[in-house]
Amino acid sequence: MESFSLILAIVVVTALAFDFTNGFHDTANAMATTISTGALKPKVAVALSAALNLVGAFLSVEVANTISKGLVDETGIRPEVIFAALVGAILWNLLTWLVGLPSSSSHALMGGLIGATVASAGVGAVHGDVLVTKVLIPAVAAPVVAGVAATVATRLSYTIDRKADGEAAEKGHRVGQIASAGLVSLAHGTNDAQKTMGVITLALIAGGAIAPGSNPPTWVILSAGLAIALGTYIGGWRIIRTMGKGLTDLQPQQGFAAQTSAATAILASSHLGFSLSTTHVVSGSVMGAGLGRKGGVVRWSTATRMVVAWALTLPAAALVGAGAEAVTAHGDWGTALVVVFLVASSAAIWKVSRRQVVDHTNVNDTEEPAGVVTAAIAAVTPPPAAPVTEDLAATIPAPASAPAADRATPPAAAV
Numbered sequence: 001m002e003s004f005s006l007i008l009a010i011v012v013v014t015a016l017a018f019d020f021t022n023g024f025h026d027t028a029n030a031m032a033t034t035i036s037t038g039a040l041k042p043k044v045a046v047a048l049s050a051a052l053n054l055v056g057a058f059l060s061v062e063v064a065n066t067i068s069k070g071l072v073d074e075t076g077i078r079p080e081v082i083f084a085a086l087v088g089a090i091l092w093n094l095l096t097w098l099v100g101l102p103s104s105s106s107h108a109l110m111g112g113l114i115g116a117t118v119a120s121a122g123v124g125a126v127h128g129d130v131l132v133t134k135v136l137i138p139a140v141a142a143p144v145v146a147g148v149a150a151t152v153a154t155r156l157s158y159t160i161d162r163k164a165d166g167e168a169a170e171k172g173h174r175v176g177q178i179a180s181a182g183l184v185s186l187a188h189g190t191n192d193a194q195k196t197m198g199v200i201t202l203a204l205i206a207g208g209a210i211a212p213g214s215n216p217p218t219w220v221i222l223s224a225g226l227a228i229a230l231g232t233y234i235g236g237w238r239i240i241r242t243m244g245k246g247l248t249d250l251q252p253q254q255g256f257a258a259q260t261s262a263a264t265a266i267l268a269s270s271h272l273g274f275s276l277s278t279t280h281v282v283s284g285s286v287m288g289a290g291l292g293r294k295g296g297v298v299r300w301s302t303a304t305r306m307v308v309a310w311a312l313t314l315p316a317a318a319l320v321g322a323g324a325e326a327v328t329a330h331g332d333w334g335t336a337l338v339v340v341f342l343v344a345s346s347a348a349i350w351k352v353s354r355r356q357v358v359d360h361t362n363v364n365d366t367e368e369p370a371g372v373v374t375a376a377i378a379a380v381t382p383p384p385a386a387p388v389t390e391d392l393a394a395t396i397p398a399p400a401s402a403p404a405a406d407r408a409t410p411p412a413a414a415v
Contacts, residue, residue: 005079005207007079007080007083007207007335008079008203008204008207008209010083010335010339011079011082011083011086011200011203011207012200012203014083014086014087014090014342015082015086015196015199015200015203015224016196016200016223016224016227017086017090017227018086018089018090018093018105018109018196018199019193019196019224019227019228019231020227020228020230020231020234021090021093021094021097021105021231022093022105022109022192022195022196022228022231023050023053023227023228023229023230023231023232023233023234024097024231024232024234024235024236025093025096025097025102025103025105025231025236025239026102026105026188026192026232026236026239026278026279027046027049027231027232027234027235027236027239027240028102028236028239028240028242028243028282029102029184029188029243029262029278029279029281029282030049030052030053030181030182030184030185030188030232030259030282031045031046031048031049031181031185031240032239032240032242032243032282032286033177033181033243033250033254033255033258033259033286033289034177034178034181034255034259035240035363036249036250036255037174037177037250037251037252037255038174039174039177039178039181039252039255040178040181041360042235042237042240042360042363043235043360045181046232046233046234046235046360047233048181048182048185049181049182049185049188049232049233050185050229050230050232050233051185051229052182052185052186052189053185053186053188053189053193053225053228053229053232054189054225054226054228054229055186055189055225056185056186056187056188056189056190056191056193056225057189057190057193057194057197057221057222057224057225057228057229058221058225059186059189059190060190060194060271061194061197061215061216061221062194062271062272071110071113071114071126071127071130071131071134071135072113072114072117072125072126072127072202073117073121073124073125073126073127075212077117077120077121077125077202077205077206078120078206079203079206079207080120080325080328080329080335081113081116081117081119081120081121081206081325081328082113082116082199082202082203082206083203083324083328083335083338084112084115084116084119084120084321084322084324084325084327084328084338085109085112085113085114085115085116085117085199085321085324085325086109086112086199087112087320087321087324087338087341087342088108088111088112088115088116088316088317088318088319088320088321088322088324089105089108089109089111089112089113089317089321090342090346091317091320091342091345091346092108092111092112092313092316092317092320093105093108094345094346094349094350095349096239096309096313097236097238097239097353098238098349098352098353099238100238100239100241100242100358101239101242101305101306101309102239102242102243102279102282102283102306102309103279103306103309103310103312103313104139104277104279104280104310104313105192105195105277105279106191106192106195106277106278106279107135107139107277107310107313107314107317108313108314108317109195109196109199109317110131110135110314110317111313111314111315111316111317111318111321112317112318112320112321113199113321114126114131114314114318114321115317115318115319115320115321115322115325116321116322116324116325118318118322119321119322119323119325119326119329120325120329138269138277139277139280139310142265142269142277142280142281142284143280143281143283143284143285143287144284145265145284146261146262146265146281146282146284146285146288147284147285147287147288147291148288149261149264149265149285149288150254150257150258150261150262150284150285150286150287150288150289150292151288151289151291151292152292153256153257153260153261153289153292154253154254154257154258154288154289154291154292154293155292155293156257157173157253157254157256157257158253158292158293158294161253170252170253173252173253173255173256174252176256176260177252177255177256177259180256180259180260180263181255181259183259183260183263183267184259184262184263184266184278184282185232186263186267187262187263187266187267187278188266188278189225189228189229190266190267191266191269191278192228192278193224193225193228194216194224196224196227196228197216197220197221197224198216200216200220200223200224201214201215201216201217201220204217204220235359235360237358237359237360237363238353238358240363241358241363241365242302242306243282243283243286247283247286247287247290247298247299247302247303247306248286248287248289248290248297248298248299249290249297250286250289250290251293253293254289254290254292254293255289257285257288257289257292258282258285258286258288258289259285261285261288261289262278262281262282262284262285265281265285266278266281277310279310280310283303283306287303324338324341
């Protein structure tokens with residue numbers, strides 16, 4: 001076996017940095033509805049989610065094996081390729097976090113990996129059958145299945161509530177929502193932390209540190225779990241606001257139905273080794289819960305922006321990953337240049353985010369910027385007419401034929 005090289009160390013550190021961004025990017029998946037309905041205080045919610053993410057990381061390695069053994073040909077991959085893939089995934093995560101869009105960290109990672117692999121070893125190095133069956137099909141099916149399940153569960157919850165005491169039923173739903181949110185956090189750790197484990201394992205195989213076909217070492221599982229837990233505790237408040245308040249307004253019954261449906265779908269996919277996007281699942285379940293309540297609405301403008309971001313995730317991350325790989329292929333100086341670019345871009349995005357801070361104190365605010373059409377109409381709409389009670393005397397000149405005595409009257413006499 002070869003020694004643990006510098007490039008391999010850079011890849012491992014970058015992978016854990018991605019895992020950290022995955023944590024705060026996807027905190028909304030587990031806790032947005034719980035926070036928006038008031039079932040848990042924001043800081044308590046993210047702390048609980050972080051702890052359960054860490055526990056979930058130890059439950060399975062099936063998804064990690066899908067990435068490290070199935071998606072690309074591991075024999076033709078260099079550590080630099082993994083690094084380039086992570087650059088694309090991290091930058092996409094940060095950009096979508098900046099604008100508050102819950103896109104898929106999983107697809108960002110796989111998009112970056114596919115783009116960097118194609119740039120390095122050609123299209124043949126990507127296993128198309130695995131991509132279709134374990135990535136693309138679940139990406140389309142998961143939000144639909146979770147949405148339908150959440151709609152049915154929501155309607156069933158309200159039907160049962162009609163025969164129950166209102167206050168007791170609401171309290172029960174809040175407790176159930178906390179439990180189901182914890183289950184989503186556990187499932188998120190089981191599914192998403194494994195993606196980083198798979199990438200690090202793939203890098204270790206490519207660098208000759210472990211044998212081909214190996215499962216993730218224990219230190220990889222622990223470090224990936226800690227990284228995603230820390231990111232979760234930081235809290236991606238911008239995306240929590242979008243998921244909890246920007247997509248629909250949820251009551252405790254809906255929150256419980258949405259979280260339970262999402263957790264079931266995520267855990268089932270993790271068991272089957274599907275590299276599922278928890279963001280897609282939870283977003284679908286939230287929309288389904290919004291439609292399940294009579295009179296409930298879904299803000300389709302927000303949903304449309306989310307779907308567009310989902311569609312762009314794979315190709316955008318792949319494009320950045322391919323570009324990064326083209327630069328790293330020039331040797332050490334190319335890798336150093338990509339490192340500088342990644343750090344500088346991340347710092348710039350963070351600085352821009354400080355212009356309008358979203359944190360646990362204002363995460364449930366529902367103010368959103370006006371759309372393009374609304375802004376355009378406002379720009380051309382004439383100002384409203386003045387009230388009829390306004391004193392118009394100052395705008396009407398005095399008649400030229402007014403008597404001199406009237407014009408000479410001092411102000412005091414006019415009173």
